[in-house]
Amino acid sequence: MAGATSNKTKAEPDSIVRARALLKSPAAKREFDPKTGFLDVIGDRKEPVNPATIAMQLPLVSAIYERWWRPGLTRIAKGLNGPSMSAEYASAHQLLKIKRGDTVLDLACGPGNFSRRFARAVAPDGLVVGYDGSKSMLDRAVHEAAQDETPSLAFVRGEATALPFKAKSFDSVCCFAALHMFPKPFETLAEIARVLKPGGHVALLTTNVSAGGLTAFSANAFGVASGMKMFKEDQMRAELKKAGFKIDSQEAAGATQMIGAVLV
Numbered sequence: 001m002a003g004a005t006s007n008k009t010k011a012e013p014d015s016i017v018r019a020r021a022l023l024k025s026p027a028a029k030r031e032f033d034p035k036t037g038f039l040d041v042i043g044d045r046k047e048p049v050n051p052a053t054i055a056m057q058l059p060l061v062s063a064i065y066e067r068w069w070r071p072g073l074t075r076i077a078k079g080l081n082g083p084s085m086s087a088e089y090a091s092a093h094q095l096l097k098i099k100r101g102d103t104v105l106d107l108a109c110g111p112g113n114f115s116r117r118f119a120r121a122v123a124p125d126g127l128v129v130g131y132d133g134s135k136s137m138l139d140r141a142v143h144e145a146a147q148d149e150t151p152s153l154a155f156v157r158g159e160a161t162a163l164p165f166k167a168k169s170f171d172s173v174c175c176f177a178a179l180h181m182f183p184k185p186f187e188t189l190a191e192i193a194r195v196l197k198p199g200g201h202v203a204l205l206t207t208n209v210s211a212g213g214l215t216a217f218s219a220n221a222f223g224v225a226s227g228m229k230m231f232k233e234d235q236m237r238a239e240l241k242k243a244g245f246k247i248d249s250q251e252a253a254g255a256t257q258m259i260g261a262v263l264v
């Protein structure tokens with residue numbers, strides 16, 4: 001993230017100024033604290049607490065997330081034949097049709113593992129906004145982005161149910177490994193549609209319990225224990241359609257599904 005400043009009197013980094021221009025009031029008026037490096041639009045409001053999101057708020061998990069937690073846990077969920085992390089990164093780029101100059105929302109960006117890659121693809125004219133509710137994930141995201149001075153990248157802290165962005169702000173929205181954690185996931189789909197430009201793309205990686213029998217039973221039991229929502233493939237298609245999307249592709253891997261859709 002280029003140009004982080006050291007006290008509140010200095011100018012905001014250019015990427016934060018550009019992200020702020022996408023925000024609705026009152027979020028647009030929130031003060032940027034250069035000590036954190038991200039724009040916090042929910043402030044001291046309590047982070048959502050359920051078993052699925054508690055881990056996401058622990059600094060230890062944020063520190064090991066990108067290298068160990070995410071590849072390890074999603075390998076179990078995707079199954080041995082499911083896509084690798086590098087295949088996931090490539091699929092996200094492809095489903096979102098990311099190109100130089102685009103404005104991209106990485107919704108529930110965690111430590112910015114996808115955001116940084118998108119930012120390199122849209123730079124220097126485009127902008128990626130990494131958006132997440134967890135302070136510790138965003139601390140990590142800011143730290144990682146500073147390592148390679150990733151350009152065109154801003155991080156914003158907020159809640160997924162009501163996005164603080166103006167309508168038609170983004171060319172594409174990525175939401176990987178997160179929709180099933182949101183309190184109202186289908187309201188978030190409507191919000192994604194609202195903030196996308198017409199013809200904009202969304203890419204989702206989420207849970208999948210379409211298989212019957214024991215697999216579905218254990219996935220549902222895991223969902224109840226973890227607080228994660230378990231979606232079916234036809235349910236995701238129906239909800240996306242209801243939100244105004246046309247499905248481009250939908251691929252299942254183990255207990256996951258990856259979907260690309262376009263706003264029509």
Ligand SMILES: C[S@@+](CC[C@H](N)C(=O)[O-])C[C@H]1O[C@@H](n2cnc3c(N)ncnc32)[C@H](O)[C@@H]1O
Nearest residue numbers: 056108109110132133134159160176177178181
């Ligand atoms: C498993 S991580 C996904 C990170 C990244 N997208 C990836 O695919 O590796 C899920 C993220 O969703 C965020 N999250 C969960 N519920 C949220 C909510 N209601 N609002 C905003 N962020 C939320 C968590 O803080 C966490 O960083």
